Amino acid sequence: MDLPKDFLVKMKDLLKDEYEEFYKSYHEPKKQGLRVNTLKVSIDEFLEKSPFTLEKIPWVKEGFFYNDEERPGKHPYHEAGLYYIQEPSAMAVGELLDAKPGEKVLDLCAAPGGKTTHIAARMNQEGFLLANEIHPARAKILSQNIERMGIKIAIVTNETPARLAERFPTYFDRILVDAPCSGEGMFRKDPNACAEWSLENVALCASRQIDILAHAATMLKPGGRLVYSTCTFSPEENEGVISQFLKEDTRFTIESVIAYEGFRKGQKDWIVEAASDIDKTFRLWPHKLQGEGHYVAVLTKIDGEVVDRRKFAEVLKDQKVLKDYTQFAKETFINPPKGNFILFGDQLYLVPDGMLTLKNLKVLRPGLHLGTKKKNRFEPSHALALALKEDEVIHTWNAGKDSDEIKSYLRGELLAGKGPKGWYLVEVDGFSIGWGKLAGDVLKNHYPKGLRWAGK
Numbered sequence: 290m291d292l293p294k295d296f297l298v299k300m301k302d303l304l305k306d307e308y309e310e311f312y313k314s315y316h317e318p319k320k321q322g323l324r325v326n327t328l329k330v331s332i333d334e335f336l337e338k339s340p341f342t343l344e345k346i347p348w349v350k351e352g353f354f355y356n357d358e359e360r361p362g363k364h365p366y367h368e369a370g371l372y373y374i375q376e377p378s379a380m381a382v383g384e385l386l387d388a389k390p391g392e393k394v395l396d397l398c399a400a401p402g403g404k405t406t407h408i409a410a411r412m413n414q415e416g417f418l419l420a421n422e423i424h425p426a427r428a429k430i431l432s433q434n435i436e437r438m439g440i441k442i443a444i445v446t447n448e449t450p451a452r453l454a455e456r457f458p459t460y461f462d463r464i465l466v467d468a469p470c471s472g473e474g475m476f477r478k479d480p481n482a483c484a485e486w487s488l489e490n491v492a493l494c495a496s497r498q499i500d501i502l503a504h505a506a507t508m509l510k511p512g513g514r515l516v517y518s519t520c521t522f523s524p525e526e527n528e529g530v531i532s533q534f535l536k537e538d539t540r541f542t543i544e545s546v547i548a549y550e551g552f553r554k555g556q557k558d559w560i561v562e563a564a565s566d567i568d569k570t571f572r573l574w575p576h577k578l579q580g581e582g583h584y585v586a587v588l589t590k591i592d593g594e595v596v597d598r599r600k601f602a603e604v605l606k607d608q609k610v611l612k613d614y615t616q617f618a619k620e621t622f623i624n625p626p627k628g629n630f631i632l633f634g635d636q637l638y639l640v641p642d643g644m645l646t647l648k649n650l651k652v653l654r655p656g657l658h659l660g661t662k663k664k665n666r667f668e669p670s671h672a673l674a675l676a677l678k679e680d681e682v683i684h685t686w687n688a689g690k691d692s693d694e695i696k697s698y699l700r701g702e703l704l705a706g707k708g709p710k711g712w713y714l715v716e717v718d719g720f721s722i723g724w725g726k727l728a729g730d731v732l733k734n735h736y737p738k739g740l741r742w743a744g745k
Protein backbone atom coordinates (compact mmCIF):
# COMPACT_ATOMS: atom_id res chain seq x y z
CA MET A 290 0.00 0.00 0.00
CA ASP A 291 1.36 3.43 -1.01
CA LEU A 292 0.69 5.76 1.90
CA PRO A 293 1.06 9.53 1.27
CA LYS A 294 4.59 10.66 2.15
CA ASP A 295 3.47 13.82 3.98
CA PHE A 296 1.09 11.70 6.05
CA LEU A 297 3.87 9.32 7.14
CA VAL A 298 6.21 12.19 8.03
CA LYS A 299 3.47 13.77 10.13
CA MET A 300 2.55 10.52 11.91
CA LYS A 301 6.22 9.78 12.69
CA ASP A 302 6.56 13.21 14.24
CA LEU A 303 3.40 12.75 16.33
CA LEU A 304 3.81 9.14 17.39
CA LYS A 305 7.58 9.07 17.94
CA ASP A 306 8.50 5.67 19.52
CA GLU A 307 5.08 4.25 18.75
CA TYR A 308 5.37 4.97 15.03
CA GLU A 309 6.92 1.61 14.00
CA GLU A 310 4.13 -0.33 15.70
CA PHE A 311 1.53 1.95 14.03
CA TYR A 312 3.16 1.56 10.59
CA LYS A 313 3.26 -2.25 10.92
CA SER A 314 -0.53 -2.31 11.39
CA TYR A 315 -0.89 -1.40 7.69
CA HIS A 316 0.53 -4.79 6.80
CA GLU A 317 -1.90 -6.68 9.03
CA PRO A 318 -5.22 -7.85 7.53
CA LYS A 319 -8.14 -5.58 8.44
CA LYS A 320 -10.75 -6.99 10.82
CA GLN A 321 -14.32 -7.35 9.58
CA GLY A 322 -17.33 -6.77 11.79
CA LEU A 323 -21.07 -7.30 11.83
CA ARG A 324 -23.56 -5.84 14.28
CA VAL A 325 -26.66 -7.82 15.23
CA ASN A 326 -29.88 -5.89 14.55
CA THR A 327 -31.71 -6.31 17.83
CA LEU A 328 -34.88 -4.88 16.27
CA LYS A 329 -35.21 -8.21 14.44
CA VAL A 330 -33.41 -10.79 16.56
CA SER A 331 -31.93 -11.07 20.03
CA ILE A 332 -28.18 -11.55 20.28
CA ASP A 333 -28.63 -15.02 21.80
CA GLU A 334 -31.00 -16.20 19.08
CA PHE A 335 -28.71 -14.85 16.39
CA LEU A 336 -25.72 -16.67 17.86
CA GLU A 337 -27.73 -19.87 17.99
CA LYS A 338 -28.86 -19.58 14.34
CA SER A 339 -25.89 -17.85 12.72
CA PRO A 340 -23.87 -19.99 10.30
CA PHE A 341 -20.84 -17.69 10.72
CA THR A 342 -17.71 -17.98 12.85
CA LEU A 343 -18.11 -15.05 15.22
CA GLU A 344 -15.94 -13.52 17.90
CA LYS A 345 -17.13 -10.82 20.31
CA ILE A 346 -16.03 -7.21 19.74
CA PRO A 347 -15.17 -6.03 23.28
CA TRP A 348 -16.56 -2.47 23.05
CA VAL A 349 -20.08 -3.10 21.73
CA LYS A 350 -22.55 -5.69 22.95
CA GLU A 351 -24.11 -6.32 19.50
CA GLY A 352 -20.78 -6.42 17.63
CA PHE A 353 -18.85 -9.47 16.35
CA PHE A 354 -15.77 -10.04 14.23
CA TYR A 355 -16.41 -12.45 11.35
CA ASN A 356 -14.33 -14.39 8.91
CA ASP A 357 -14.41 -12.66 5.51
CA GLU A 358 -14.40 -15.93 3.56
CA GLU A 359 -17.87 -16.71 4.94
CA ARG A 360 -19.34 -13.71 3.04
CA PRO A 361 -22.20 -12.67 5.36
CA GLY A 362 -23.03 -9.84 2.93
CA LYS A 363 -24.52 -12.41 0.57
CA HIS A 364 -26.86 -14.41 2.80
CA PRO A 365 -30.67 -14.49 3.22
CA TYR A 366 -30.22 -13.33 6.86
CA HIS A 367 -28.51 -10.19 5.52
CA GLU A 368 -31.45 -9.48 3.21
CA ALA A 369 -33.78 -9.97 6.18
CA GLY A 370 -31.85 -7.29 8.09
CA LEU A 371 -30.63 -9.52 10.92
CA TYR A 372 -27.28 -7.70 10.95
CA TYR A 373 -25.40 -4.76 9.49
CA ILE A 374 -21.84 -5.12 8.25
CA GLN A 375 -19.92 -2.37 10.00
CA GLU A 376 -16.27 -1.60 10.64
CA PRO A 377 -15.57 -2.64 14.29
CA SER A 378 -14.19 0.73 15.53
CA ALA A 379 -17.18 2.55 13.99
CA MET A 380 -19.46 0.61 16.34
CA ALA A 381 -17.95 2.51 19.31
CA VAL A 382 -19.77 5.65 18.18
CA GLY A 383 -23.33 4.30 18.55
CA GLU A 384 -22.30 2.80 21.88
CA LEU A 385 -21.08 6.19 23.17
CA LEU A 386 -24.08 8.13 21.84
CA ASP A 387 -26.16 5.71 23.93
CA ALA A 388 -29.59 6.71 22.55
CA LYS A 389 -32.61 5.53 24.55
CA PRO A 390 -36.17 4.51 23.58
CA GLY A 391 -38.54 7.49 23.41
CA GLU A 392 -35.86 10.12 22.75
CA LYS A 393 -35.56 12.52 19.82
CA VAL A 394 -32.28 11.82 18.06
CA LEU A 395 -30.53 13.38 15.05
CA ASP A 396 -27.84 11.72 12.95
CA LEU A 397 -26.66 14.70 10.94
CA CYS A 398 -24.13 13.09 8.54
CA ALA A 399 -25.72 9.69 8.29
CA ALA A 400 -25.04 7.84 5.01
CA PRO A 401 -24.68 4.96 4.41
CA GLY A 402 -26.32 4.39 7.79
CA GLY A 403 -24.01 2.25 9.92
CA LYS A 404 -24.48 4.46 12.94
CA THR A 405 -28.12 5.37 12.18
CA THR A 406 -29.11 1.70 12.20
CA HIS A 407 -27.20 1.14 15.45
CA ILE A 408 -28.91 4.14 17.09
CA ALA A 409 -32.33 2.92 15.88
CA ALA A 410 -31.74 -0.53 17.37
CA ARG A 411 -30.97 1.08 20.73
CA MET A 412 -34.16 3.17 20.51
CA ASN A 413 -36.18 -0.03 20.00
CA GLN A 414 -38.86 1.53 17.72
CA GLU A 415 -39.78 4.22 20.27
CA GLY A 416 -39.10 7.93 19.75
CA PHE A 417 -38.05 9.89 16.70
CA LEU A 418 -34.86 9.49 14.66
CA LEU A 419 -33.96 12.00 11.97
CA ALA A 420 -31.27 10.65 9.64
CA ASN A 421 -29.85 13.31 7.33
CA GLU A 422 -27.39 13.08 4.46
CA ILE A 423 -26.30 16.02 2.31
CA HIS A 424 -25.42 14.03 -0.85
CA PRO A 425 -28.53 12.85 -2.73
CA ALA A 426 -27.12 9.53 -4.00
CA ARG A 427 -25.78 8.63 -0.56
CA ALA A 428 -29.10 9.62 1.04
CA LYS A 429 -30.81 6.97 -1.13
CA ILE A 430 -28.45 4.26 0.13
CA LEU A 431 -29.10 5.43 3.71
CA SER A 432 -32.82 5.13 3.11
CA GLN A 433 -32.44 1.59 1.71
CA ASN A 434 -30.42 0.49 4.74
CA ILE A 435 -33.04 1.91 7.10
CA GLU A 436 -35.63 -0.11 5.19
CA ARG A 437 -33.63 -3.35 5.30
CA MET A 438 -33.16 -3.07 9.06
CA GLY A 439 -36.93 -2.76 9.62
CA ILE A 440 -36.76 0.65 11.35
CA LYS A 441 -40.15 2.27 11.98
CA ILE A 442 -39.24 5.58 13.64
CA ALA A 443 -36.78 7.10 11.14
CA ILE A 444 -37.24 10.07 8.85
CA VAL A 445 -34.64 10.50 6.08
CA THR A 446 -33.78 13.96 4.76
CA ASN A 447 -31.31 15.26 2.18
CA GLU A 448 -30.53 18.64 3.67
CA THR A 449 -27.75 20.97 4.74
CA PRO A 450 -27.10 21.25 8.49
CA ALA A 451 -27.99 24.97 8.23
CA ARG A 452 -31.50 24.33 6.90
CA LEU A 453 -32.21 21.68 9.53
CA ALA A 454 -31.00 24.03 12.27
CA GLU A 455 -33.60 26.59 11.16
CA ARG A 456 -36.38 24.00 11.46
CA PHE A 457 -35.34 22.10 14.60
CA PRO A 458 -33.90 24.54 17.19
CA THR A 459 -33.34 22.87 20.61
CA TYR A 460 -35.44 19.88 19.48
CA PHE A 461 -33.16 16.86 19.99
CA ASP A 462 -32.06 14.94 23.09
CA ARG A 463 -29.02 13.50 21.32
CA ILE A 464 -27.15 14.44 18.14
CA LEU A 465 -24.45 12.59 16.29
CA VAL A 466 -22.02 14.44 14.03
CA ASP A 467 -20.09 11.64 12.33
CA ALA A 468 -18.19 14.23 10.40
CA PRO A 469 -16.90 14.21 6.83
CA CYS A 470 -13.13 14.00 7.47
CA SER A 471 -9.76 13.37 5.84
CA GLY A 472 -10.25 9.62 6.36
CA GLU A 473 -6.70 8.76 7.52
CA GLY A 474 -8.05 5.96 9.69
CA MET A 475 -9.56 4.23 6.64
CA PHE A 476 -6.45 3.94 4.42
CA ARG A 477 -6.22 0.18 5.11
CA LYS A 478 -9.89 -0.37 4.34
CA ASP A 479 -10.40 2.09 1.50
CA PRO A 480 -7.47 2.91 -0.86
CA ASN A 481 -9.53 5.82 -2.34
CA ALA A 482 -9.25 7.66 0.99
CA CYS A 483 -5.48 7.44 0.48
CA ALA A 484 -5.60 8.87 -3.05
CA GLU A 485 -7.76 11.84 -1.96
CA TRP A 486 -5.63 12.79 1.05
CA SER A 487 -3.65 16.05 1.24
CA LEU A 488 -2.59 18.48 3.98
CA GLU A 489 -4.86 21.11 2.37
CA ASN A 490 -7.82 18.75 2.61
CA VAL A 491 -7.16 18.17 6.32
CA ALA A 492 -7.47 21.93 6.91
CA LEU A 493 -10.61 22.13 4.77
CA CYS A 494 -12.24 19.24 6.66
CA ALA A 495 -11.46 20.88 10.02
CA SER A 496 -13.19 24.13 9.08
CA ARG A 497 -16.20 22.28 7.62
CA GLN A 498 -16.52 20.29 10.86
CA ILE A 499 -16.59 23.47 12.98
CA ASP A 500 -19.41 24.74 10.81
CA ILE A 501 -21.42 21.49 11.09
CA LEU A 502 -20.94 21.39 14.88
CA ALA A 503 -22.23 24.95 15.26
CA HIS A 504 -25.49 23.95 13.51
CA ALA A 505 -25.75 20.77 15.58
CA ALA A 506 -25.32 22.85 18.76
CA THR A 507 -28.37 24.93 17.80
CA MET A 508 -30.52 21.81 17.49
CA LEU A 509 -29.61 20.24 20.85
CA LYS A 510 -31.75 20.70 23.98
CA PRO A 511 -30.02 21.94 27.13
CA GLY A 512 -28.92 18.80 28.97
CA GLY A 513 -28.60 16.92 25.67
CA ARG A 514 -25.63 14.87 24.41
CA LEU A 515 -23.63 15.71 21.28
CA VAL A 516 -21.20 13.12 19.93
CA TYR A 517 -18.57 14.13 17.37
CA SER A 518 -16.65 11.38 15.60
CA THR A 519 -14.23 11.01 12.72
CA CYS A 520 -12.26 8.23 11.09
CA THR A 521 -9.04 10.22 10.95
CA PHE A 522 -5.90 10.70 13.06
CA SER A 523 -5.20 14.36 12.26
CA PRO A 524 -5.20 16.50 15.43
CA GLU A 525 -6.21 19.58 13.36
CA GLU A 526 -9.59 17.83 13.02
CA ASN A 527 -10.32 15.80 16.24
CA GLU A 528 -8.77 17.55 19.29
CA GLY A 529 -8.30 20.77 17.29
CA VAL A 530 -11.92 21.00 16.20
CA ILE A 531 -13.32 20.12 19.62
CA SER A 532 -11.06 22.62 21.38
CA GLN A 533 -12.06 25.40 18.98
CA PHE A 534 -15.76 24.48 19.22
CA LEU A 535 -15.67 24.58 23.06
CA LYS A 536 -13.89 27.93 22.99
CA GLU A 537 -16.59 29.38 20.73
CA ASP A 538 -19.58 27.77 22.45
CA THR A 539 -19.22 27.84 26.23
CA ARG A 540 -22.54 26.04 26.79
CA PHE A 541 -20.78 22.71 26.15
CA THR A 542 -18.40 20.54 28.19
CA ILE A 543 -16.67 17.23 27.53
CA GLU A 544 -18.41 14.35 29.31
CA SER A 545 -16.51 11.71 31.26
CA VAL A 546 -17.62 8.38 29.91
CA ILE A 547 -16.07 4.98 30.48
CA ALA A 548 -13.21 4.02 28.21
CA TYR A 549 -13.26 0.50 26.83
CA GLU A 550 -10.13 -1.61 26.68
CA GLY A 551 -7.88 -0.44 23.86
CA PHE A 552 -9.32 3.09 23.69
CA ARG A 553 -6.67 5.80 24.15
CA LYS A 554 -7.00 9.36 25.43
CA GLY A 555 -7.27 12.44 23.22
CA GLN A 556 -3.87 14.13 22.87
CA LYS A 557 -3.45 17.41 24.71
CA ASP A 558 0.03 18.16 23.42
CA TRP A 559 -0.69 17.65 19.71
CA ILE A 560 -2.44 21.00 19.29
CA VAL A 561 -2.05 24.55 20.55
CA GLU A 562 -4.73 25.80 22.95
CA ALA A 563 -6.19 22.38 23.75
CA ALA A 564 -9.45 22.36 25.74
CA SER A 565 -8.73 21.53 29.38
CA ASP A 566 -10.50 18.15 29.34
CA ILE A 567 -9.48 17.07 25.85
CA ASP A 568 -7.90 13.91 27.28
CA LYS A 569 -11.45 12.74 28.11
CA THR A 570 -12.05 12.25 24.35
CA PHE A 571 -11.08 8.98 22.71
CA ARG A 572 -8.71 7.77 20.05
CA LEU A 573 -9.02 4.29 18.60
CA TRP A 574 -5.75 3.15 17.02
CA PRO A 575 -5.31 0.20 14.62
CA HIS A 576 -2.16 -0.87 16.50
CA LYS A 577 -3.93 -0.86 19.88
CA LEU A 578 -7.17 -2.69 19.06
CA GLN A 579 -8.67 -4.81 16.31
CA GLY A 580 -10.24 -2.05 14.21
CA GLU A 581 -9.45 0.98 12.08
CA GLY A 582 -8.63 4.52 13.28
CA HIS A 583 -11.34 6.61 14.92
CA TYR A 584 -11.78 9.61 17.20
CA VAL A 585 -14.83 10.21 19.43
CA ALA A 586 -15.76 13.14 21.70
CA VAL A 587 -18.84 13.04 23.93
CA LEU A 588 -20.14 16.53 24.81
CA THR A 589 -23.01 17.79 26.99
CA LYS A 590 -24.90 21.03 26.52
CA ILE A 591 -24.93 22.21 30.12
CA ASP A 592 -26.80 25.43 29.49
CA GLY A 593 -28.79 27.37 26.92
CA GLU A 594 -32.26 28.64 26.12
CA VAL A 595 -35.09 26.52 24.80
CA VAL A 596 -36.41 27.87 21.52
CA ASP A 597 -40.00 26.88 20.89
CA ARG A 598 -41.24 27.74 17.45
CA ARG A 599 -42.42 24.33 16.42
CA LYS A 600 -45.14 23.51 13.98
CA PHE A 601 -46.28 19.92 14.04
CA ALA A 602 -46.78 17.76 10.94
CA GLU A 603 -50.31 17.58 9.66
CA VAL A 604 -51.54 14.03 9.92
CA LEU A 605 -54.22 12.40 7.84
CA LYS A 606 -57.61 12.06 9.46
CA ASP A 607 -59.73 11.54 6.34
CA GLN A 608 -60.90 7.92 6.68
CA LYS A 609 -62.04 7.88 3.02
CA VAL A 610 -58.44 8.22 1.83
CA LEU A 611 -57.53 5.38 4.18
CA LYS A 612 -60.36 3.09 2.98
CA ASP A 613 -58.20 0.79 0.80
CA TYR A 614 -55.47 0.65 3.44
CA THR A 615 -58.03 -0.19 6.13
CA GLN A 616 -59.33 -3.06 4.00
CA PHE A 617 -55.78 -4.33 3.40
CA ALA A 618 -55.05 -4.00 7.14
CA LYS A 619 -58.15 -6.03 8.05
CA GLU A 620 -57.18 -8.85 5.68
CA THR A 621 -53.48 -8.85 6.61
CA PHE A 622 -52.75 -7.89 10.21
CA ILE A 623 -53.46 -9.44 13.56
CA ASN A 624 -52.06 -6.24 15.15
CA PRO A 625 -51.84 -3.33 12.70
CA PRO A 626 -48.83 -1.02 13.24
CA LYS A 627 -49.78 2.08 15.27
CA GLY A 628 -49.02 5.73 14.59
CA ASN A 629 -50.17 8.75 12.60
CA PHE A 630 -50.75 8.57 8.86
CA ILE A 631 -49.44 10.97 6.25
CA LEU A 632 -49.82 10.78 2.49
CA PHE A 633 -46.96 11.89 0.18
CA GLY A 634 -48.53 11.83 -3.28
CA ASP A 635 -49.95 8.30 -3.48
CA GLN A 636 -47.51 6.93 -0.87
CA LEU A 637 -48.83 6.26 2.63
CA TYR A 638 -46.52 6.58 5.64
CA LEU A 639 -46.79 6.12 9.37
CA VAL A 640 -45.03 8.91 11.25
CA PRO A 641 -43.75 9.00 14.82
CA ASP A 642 -45.60 11.05 17.45
CA GLY A 643 -44.46 14.63 17.90
CA MET A 644 -43.03 14.97 14.40
CA LEU A 645 -42.59 18.53 13.21
CA THR A 646 -43.74 19.58 9.76
CA LEU A 647 -41.31 18.62 6.99
CA LYS A 648 -42.74 21.17 4.55
CA ASN A 649 -40.07 22.65 2.22
CA LEU A 650 -37.42 20.18 3.34
CA LYS A 651 -35.99 17.54 0.99
CA VAL A 652 -37.46 14.36 2.42
CA LEU A 653 -36.73 10.86 1.12
CA ARG A 654 -38.64 8.98 3.79
CA PRO A 655 -41.05 10.73 6.18
CA GLY A 656 -41.50 7.64 8.38
CA LEU A 657 -42.41 3.99 7.96
CA HIS A 658 -43.50 3.46 4.34
CA LEU A 659 -46.74 1.46 4.49
CA GLY A 660 -47.33 1.26 0.75
CA THR A 661 -48.96 2.71 -2.34
CA LYS A 662 -52.54 3.77 -2.78
CA LYS A 663 -53.61 2.32 -6.12
CA LYS A 664 -57.01 2.53 -7.81
CA ASN A 665 -59.40 0.67 -5.47
CA ARG A 666 -56.63 -1.26 -3.73
CA PHE A 667 -53.59 -0.86 -1.51
CA GLU A 668 -50.19 -2.36 -2.25
CA PRO A 669 -47.91 -2.85 0.78
CA SER A 670 -44.27 -1.69 0.65
CA HIS A 671 -41.10 -3.72 1.13
CA ALA A 672 -40.26 -1.48 4.12
CA LEU A 673 -43.47 -2.59 5.83
CA ALA A 674 -42.65 -6.29 5.31
CA LEU A 675 -39.23 -5.84 6.89
CA ALA A 676 -40.64 -3.97 9.88
CA LEU A 677 -43.22 -6.66 10.67
CA LYS A 678 -42.88 -9.68 12.94
CA GLU A 679 -44.56 -13.01 12.25
CA ASP A 680 -47.05 -12.67 15.12
CA GLU A 681 -48.39 -9.41 13.64
CA VAL A 682 -49.79 -10.87 10.40
CA ILE A 683 -52.41 -13.44 9.47
CA HIS A 684 -50.54 -15.26 6.68
CA THR A 685 -46.85 -16.15 6.71
CA TRP A 686 -44.73 -18.12 4.25
CA ASN A 687 -41.63 -19.49 5.90
CA ALA A 688 -38.54 -20.93 4.19
CA GLY A 689 -35.26 -22.14 5.68
CA LYS A 690 -32.03 -20.18 5.16
CA ASP A 691 -30.44 -23.01 3.16
CA SER A 692 -33.56 -23.96 1.19
CA ASP A 693 -33.91 -23.69 -2.59
CA GLU A 694 -37.22 -21.94 -1.92
CA ILE A 695 -35.62 -18.89 -0.24
CA LYS A 696 -33.05 -18.58 -3.03
CA SER A 697 -35.85 -18.83 -5.55
CA TYR A 698 -37.80 -16.10 -3.72
CA LEU A 699 -34.74 -13.82 -3.59
CA ARG A 700 -34.30 -14.30 -7.37
CA GLY A 701 -37.86 -13.04 -7.84
CA GLU A 702 -39.39 -16.34 -8.98
CA LEU A 703 -42.97 -17.54 -8.44
CA LEU A 704 -43.45 -20.06 -5.62
CA ALA A 705 -45.93 -22.92 -5.67
CA GLY A 706 -48.20 -23.57 -2.67
CA LYS A 707 -51.73 -23.82 -1.34
CA GLY A 708 -53.64 -21.68 1.13
CA PRO A 709 -56.21 -18.90 1.47
CA LYS A 710 -55.59 -16.15 -1.05
CA GLY A 711 -54.09 -12.82 0.04
CA TRP A 712 -50.88 -11.13 1.10
CA TYR A 713 -48.27 -13.35 2.77
CA LEU A 714 -45.33 -12.16 4.81
CA VAL A 715 -42.44 -14.19 3.40
CA GLU A 716 -39.90 -15.19 6.05
CA VAL A 717 -36.54 -16.85 6.36
CA ASP A 718 -36.47 -18.99 9.52
CA GLY A 719 -39.28 -16.84 10.94
CA PHE A 720 -37.70 -13.44 10.05
CA SER A 721 -39.60 -11.27 7.58
CA ILE A 722 -37.90 -10.70 4.23
CA GLY A 723 -40.62 -9.50 1.79
CA TRP A 724 -44.15 -9.91 0.45
CA GLY A 725 -45.84 -12.50 -1.74
CA LYS A 726 -49.45 -12.61 -2.91
CA LEU A 727 -51.15 -15.99 -3.11
CA ALA A 728 -53.85 -16.80 -5.65
CA GLY A 729 -54.58 -20.02 -7.55
CA ASP A 730 -51.82 -22.10 -5.90
CA VAL A 731 -49.12 -19.61 -6.93
CA LEU A 732 -47.38 -17.10 -4.70
CA LYS A 733 -46.66 -14.05 -6.81
CA ASN A 734 -43.28 -12.64 -5.91
CA HIS A 735 -43.16 -9.03 -4.60
CA TYR A 736 -39.47 -8.99 -3.69
CA PRO A 737 -38.27 -5.62 -5.15
CA LYS A 738 -36.72 -5.93 -8.61
CA GLY A 739 -33.65 -3.87 -7.67
CA LEU A 740 -32.78 -6.24 -4.80
CA ARG A 741 -33.23 -9.56 -6.57
CA TRP A 742 -30.37 -12.04 -6.62
CA ALA A 743 -28.91 -12.86 -10.02
CA GLY A 744 -28.08 -16.36 -11.33
CA LYS A 745 -29.21 -19.81 -10.20
Ligand SMILES: C[S@@+](CC[C@H](N)C(=O)[O-])C[C@H]1O[C@@H](n2cnc3c(N)ncnc32)[C@H](O)[C@@H]1O
Pocket residue numbers: 379397398399400401402403404405422423424427449450467468469470497501
Ligand atom coordinates in the same frame (compact mmCIF):
# COMPACT_ATOMS: atom_id res chain seq x y z
C1 LIG B 1 -18.14 9.68 7.84
S1 LIG B 1 -19.43 9.81 6.70
C2 LIG B 1 -20.81 9.24 7.58
C3 LIG B 1 -20.86 7.76 7.82
C4 LIG B 1 -22.13 7.32 8.51
N1 LIG B 1 -22.36 8.06 9.73
C5 LIG B 1 -22.17 5.84 8.81
O1 LIG B 1 -21.90 5.43 9.93
O2 LIG B 1 -22.52 5.06 7.91
C6 LIG B 1 -19.72 11.53 6.62
C7 LIG B 1 -20.89 11.96 5.78
O3 LIG B 1 -21.00 13.39 5.81
C8 LIG B 1 -21.48 13.84 4.58
N2 LIG B 1 -21.10 15.27 4.36
C9 LIG B 1 -20.20 15.78 3.51
N3 LIG B 1 -20.18 17.13 3.58
C10 LIG B 1 -21.09 17.49 4.51
C11 LIG B 1 -21.54 18.73 5.03
N4 LIG B 1 -21.01 19.89 4.62
N5 LIG B 1 -22.52 18.71 5.94
C12 LIG B 1 -23.06 17.55 6.38
N6 LIG B 1 -22.66 16.35 5.92
C13 LIG B 1 -21.68 16.31 5.01
C14 LIG B 1 -20.84 12.90 3.57
O4 LIG B 1 -21.57 12.86 2.37
C15 LIG B 1 -20.81 11.58 4.31
O5 LIG B 1 -21.90 10.77 3.95
